[in-house]
Amino acid sequence: MENNNPTTCDEHVTKLIPWFVTNQLDNEDLHLVSQHLETCNDCNEVVDEERALAAAVRHNCSTKTTVEIPSKWDEFRANILNSDTNNIEVSEHQESDGIINPTPSNVIRFPVLHRAAQKLKQPKTLGYIAMAQAAALVAVISIPNTTSGPTAENSAEYNTLSSGEVNISQQANAIIQVKPGTAIETLEPIFAENNVKIISSTSTSAYLVNISSDNVQDTVVALRQNDKITLAEPIGTE
Amino acid sequence: MNGMRQSSMNNSNVENLAFAKHSEAALIKRLCEKDMKAFEELYEEYRKKLSHFISGLVNKPQVVEEVFNDTMMVVWQKINDFAGASKLSTWIYAIAYRKAIRARTKIDEPVGNENAAMQDISDNETEDNLEQGQLNRILSKALEKLSYEHRMVVNMTYFEGLHYRDIAEIMECPVDTVKTRMFHAKRHLKKALGGNIVDWL
Numbered sequence: 001m002e003n004n005n006p007t008t009c010d011e012h013v014t015k016l017i018p019w020f021v022t023n024q025l026d027n028e029d030l031h032l033v034s035q036h037l038e039t040c041n042d043c044n045e046v047v048d049e050e051r052a053l054a055a056a057v058r059h060n061c062s063t064k065t066t067v068e069i070p071s072k073w074d075e076f077r078a079n080i081l082n083s084d085t086n087n088i089e090v091s092e093h094q095e096s097d098g099i100i101n102p103t104p105s106n107v108i109r110f111p112v113l114h115r116a117a118q119k120l121k122q123p124k125t126l127g128y129i130a131m132a133q134a135a136a137l138v139a140v141i142s143i144p145n146t147t148s149g150p151t152a153e154n155s156a157e158y159n160t161l162s163s164g165e166v167n168i169s170q171q172a173n174a175i176i177q178v179k180p181g182t183a184i185e186t187l188e189p190i191f192a193e194n195n196v197k198i199i200s201s202t203s204t205s206a207y208l209v210n211i212s213s214d215n216v217q218d219t220v221v222a223l224r225q226n227d228k229i230t231l232a233e234p235i236g237t238e
Numbered sequence: 239m240n241g242m243r244q245s246s247m248n249n250s251n252v253e254n255l256a257f258a259k260h261s262e263a264a265l266i267k268r269l270c271e272k273d274m275k276a277f278e279e280l281y282e283e284y285r286k287k288l289s290h291f292i293s294g295l296v297n298k299p300q301v302v303e304e305v306f307n308d309t310m311m312v313v314w315q316k317i318n319d320f321a322g323a324s325k326l327s328t329w330i331y332a333i334a335y336r337k338a339i340r341a342r343t344k345i346d347e348p349v350g351n352e353n354a355a356m357q358d359i360s361d362n363e364t365e366d367n368l369e370q371g372q373l374n375r376i377l378s379k380a381l382e383k384l385s386y387e388h389r390m391v392v393n394m395t396y397f398e399g400l401h402y403r404d405i406a407e408i409m410e411c412p413v414d415t416v417k418t419r420m421f422h423a424k425r426h427l428k429k430a431l432g433g434n435i436v437d438w439l
Contacts, residue, residue: 015417016402018424024401053427057396060377066293067302069285073278076307080277080314179271230274 009036009043017043021050081231172199172208173216176223177231180205190226194219208235262326269317281310287327287398288334294393295338295386298345305341309334328404335390335408342386373431380430388423391416 013036019025020033037044176196178187182205191198191209196219199208213219216234223232268276285306292302312333320329381389390409394400402420406413 015421018395018420019402022395022399024395024399026401049428050424053424053431054396056373056377056431057381057392057427060374060381061290061393061397063374064290064378066290067297067299069289069292069303069306071282071285073281076281076310077274077278079307079311083311083315177272177274179273181271224274227273227275230272 009040014043014046017047017050018054021047021054077231078233081233171210172235174209174211174220174232174234176207176209176229178205178207178228179230182228186228190223190228194223196223263322266317266320266322266326269313277314280313284310284330288330291331291393291398292334292338294390295335296342296345301341301345305334305337308337312337324407325404328400328407331394331398331400331404332408332410376430377427380427384423384426388419388426391419392423392427395420 013032016025016029016033020030025033037047174196190196195212197210197212199210201207211219211234220232220234223229265276265280269280288306288309289302292305296302296305309330313330320326324332381392384392387409391405394405394408395402400408402413402416406416409416
C-alpha cells in the first residue's frame with residue numbers, strides 16, 4: 001500500500017534519512033529505510049531534498065574560509081620528545097578527557113631521567129631540548145646507583161655499550177631513537193653507512209651517538225629517512 | 239528508486255571498507271610502536287581534517303592551532319590505550335571536540351543554545367530563484383544561527399560524512415539526541431533556504 005503522507009511515516013525511519021543520503025547506514029537501518037522508500041513517494045521527495053541540502057552544506061563548508069592550521073611538524077616533534085622525557089609528569093598530572101586511561105600502561109618511569117631533564121630543560125630552541133634530553137640520558141647512564149634511580153638489581157636494563165672511560169658529553173653529537181625491538185644488528189649497517197658511532201644507549205631504544213661527518217645536520221636528515229629510526233636530532237648545537 | 243540505488247552502492251563498498259579497516263589496523267600498529275614517520279603522516283592528515291572541524295567550535299586562529307596541537311599530543315601519548323572499540327578517526331575527533339569545547343569555555347566564546355536553532359531568517363532572504371551565491375550566503379547565516387551542537391551534527395553528517403553512532407560518541411550523547419538535533423537543524427535550514435534547496439542538485 002502506498003504511503004503518501006510523510007507525517008504518518010515512522011519517525012525512526014525518517015530520522016535516518018540524513019545518513020541514508022550520505023551512505024553511512026549499516027545494513028539493518030538501510031533495509032528499514034529502503035523498504036519504506038519503496039512505498040512512500042513523499043519520503044522519496046524528502047530524500048531528494050535531503051541530497052540537495054547535503055550538497056549545499058558540503059559546498060558551503062568547502063568554500064568557507066576556515067582557519068588553516070600551519071604545519072609545524074618539527075616544532076611538534078620536539079614537543080613530543082619533551083613529553084616523552086617527562087612521561088612521569090604527564091601520567092600524574094594530565095587532565096582527564098573522560099576518554100583516556102589516566103594511568104597508561106606504557107608510561108616509562110625513570111625518575112632520575114625526569115629530574116635531570118627538568119633541571120636542564122629550557123626549551124627555547126630545538127637544540128636546547130635535545131641537549132636537555134641527551135644530558136638527562138648521560139645522567140642516567142653515569143649515575144646508575146642513586147637512591148631513586150636504577151638500583152643494582154635493575155641496572156642490567158641499561159646497556160652501556162661504550163667503555164666507562166669515555167667522556168660521553170664531549171663525544172656525542174646526536175641522539176637517535178629507534179623503533180622498540182630493533183636489533184643492534186639491524187642498526188649497525190645503517191650506522192656504518194652514515195659514519196655513526198654509538199656512544200651509549202638505554203633499553204628505551206635511544207642512542208647517544210657520534211656522527212663523524214662535516215655536516216651532522218645532513219646525516220641526521222638522512223637517518224630520519226630510515227624506517228627503523230623514529231628520531232634523529234643533533235645535540236650541542238643551536 | 240532511492241532504496242535500490244543505495245543498496246547496490248552499499249554492497250560495492252564492502253571490499254573498500256575491509257581494506258580501510260586493514261590499513262587502519264596497520265597504521266595503529268605503527269603508531270603504537272612510536273613510528274615517528276607514521277605519526278608525521280597522521281599529523282599532516284589531521285591538520286587538514288581538523289582545521290575545519292575545530293574552526294566550527296572556536297574562531298581564533300591561535301586557539302584552533304592550540305586545540306589541534308593538544309589533540310595530537312594526546313593521540314601520541316595515549317595511542318597505546320586506544321582499544322579499537324571505535325574507528326581511529328572517531329577517537330581523534332572526540333579528543334579534538336573535548337579540547338575545543340574546553341577552549342571555547344575558557345575564552346568565553348558564545349555557547350549556543352537549543353533556542354538559537356529556531357531563530358528565523360528574514361522573509362526577504364527566502365525569495366525564489368536565488369542565485370547559488372546568495373543561497374550559499376543564506377545557508378552560512380542559517381548555519382551560524384544554529385547552536386554549536388546542532389551545527390556540529392550537520393557538519394559531521396554532511397561534510398565529514400560520519401555515522402550518527404560516531405557523532406554520538408564524539409559528542410558524548412545518546413544516538414537519539416544526535417538524530418533529534420539533526421531533525422531540528424534541518425528544519426531550520428530548510429526554512430531559511432525556502433524552496434530553493436533543490437537548485438543545488
